[in-house]
Amino acid sequence: MSSAIVASGISKAWGEVQALKDLELDVPEGSFFVLLGPSGAGKTTTLRVIAGLERPDSGTVRLDGIDATTAQPAARDLAMVFQSYALYPKKTAFENIASPLLARRLPKSEIAERIAQVAALLRIERLMERKPAQMSGGEQQRVALGRALVRDPRAFLMDEPLTNLDLKLRVEMRTELTRIHRSLGRTFLYVTNDQVEAMSMGDQVAILRAGTVQQVGKPEEVYDHPATKWVATFVGSPRMNMLDCSVAADQIRGQGWSLPNPGFATQDGSPAVLGVRSEDLSLQRREESAQLAGKVYAVEPLGDRTLVDIEIGSQRFVVKADPTASYKLGEPVVASVDLDRVHLFDAGTETAVARG
């Protein structure tokens, strides 16, 4: 697949603050590519550099293979969608969506036709005569999206567009955005700090931290094989359990627990962190399996599952249990560990240790 957007060696400083450090991104043509990271990671700066709203201190931006590093924003043929809808308050939805086309002096009939197509795609036909004040937040966001879509750009850059919506609408719009992406077949570069959005919508996810890309991959790759301890805890909810330990050839040993070493290749006795997701632990007794014994700290029934927080020494971990699980505070419990799915991170570098 060819690349729609390639950013290479991008650095950008704001005074003392290094916002982007040698950032590398390769966004495949037609993909739904998510840039995920906490606030301050440089996501928005990256988007603005690609859009041409900021000049990088160094590095290049290529669009469809052509160097666009110094191109004017308007010449890049990219459309941006923000979390604030920035609609004209006195114009109707139709007029708002028409605004980028009016500037291009297209014939009226063509404008009407393109708007009708976009309105059908977004399912907002019935809103066309309304003004922003007469619409809900979700409807306004659709109209803002319509204004970007109607331009028919080579790619869409979206900066946390769902942030201002309530949970129910956000869940709905996730489905909508993937549907719209599929029917357009265009490249979406989507910025968010919400790992659920990234996991649920992205074909590819790039995880950004402090101005550099930590890992790029399909959502399930990033979830199943995090490259660093930081990525492991950032992706997934509840976050991956982390237990301090030291590793020998045959055993992983922590404070008050030990597990067989399933084949992690490290030097004997080296300090490490064992990572295990809550769904890879079970409170159902299994014979001769790897086990962690602790005491119940809290029990949280969530309906489709119950999270059981367990204290082990001075550390804690969470087990995803059956919805009907019932435990008392302080009750001793034993959790079986799926050793095929545990992770090990070097205590110093915090990178994942490979299995031998």
Next chain:
Amino acid sequence: MAQVLVQSLHKAFPDGTVAVHELDLAIGDGELFVMLGPSGCGKTTTLRIVAGLEQQTSGRIMIGDEDVSARRPSERDIAMVFQFYALYPHMTCRDNMAFPLRAAGRPEAEVKRAVDEAARMLQLEPYLDRRPTRLSGGEQQRVALGRAMVRSPKAFLMDEPLTNLDAELRADMRVEVKHLQERLGTTMLYVTHDQVEAMALGHRIAILNQGRLEQLGTPMEVYDRPATMFAARFIGSPPMNLIEAEVSDGVLTANGGLAIKAPDGLARGAKLVAGVRPERLAISEAGDGVRGRIVSREALGDENIYVVDSPAGQLHVRTPPTVRFPEEHIVTVAHQGAAPPVYDPETEKAVGR
């Protein structure tokens, strides 16, 4: 600690809007009781009336064995916890925590003892001499919690204390609140609009809607058997599928041939709405069920959420991560497991059982 009773509570504002309609709640001694609902449902008004910050139009508030309806907030022996930014930024955590006791004119020796005790309970000792601005959000929340906990009131009233935290801290704090409440056996009346928080924390949940009690039950009762379609929509994400269906022999049949096990005692031919949780639907290549097209697949790592357009409506299906179908694929969706709750489409209330 003590029980809290809300009896026939009614609150009308001068403009005629009624915030709370004849509400009755009984919060047990040592119970963590959650009031859940969207904004405007009356949960915060009720809490504020219990605290004495607002005056009811009629009805009674009992704390322990005492009728406190006419008492000032300071005479009710309750502690109200708001969001964490209510800490005084210019005071150390110790002084912040000591503030309510000093304001009540307690002797300094007692203040110190109480603060030290609360700091130990909440593992806040390392932070006592720092100012809140130098602490992380979660540490600040624990200090705010600590400031409430230095007193031993008859009950704690919590008004969305976790709302302003980011998702991760919120999850951490939820566990701390739950653990602490359980360990200390405090009576807690907790207000939130977040259904996950309500489920995770509450011994019982009261779902409020437009000032009225929609349902009262344990988290699992509320999740498994929502009493109304409003409660069904409000609890669970993705929400419960509400599927129109007709009753025949022990089966509810929806458009497109989706067969759902029917509870006993339904009239044959009745048109009802079945409430089916996403994890009670299964997806497969072929077989019995309703055919539909996959609109979206959300791979969340530990599970997949599929949205399927079908003649029975747009269905949300929760599957293990290993169940994989591409988007746009045509699949079969079937119901599995026990009979779901069923609703009358007119009254939107559960029928049977």
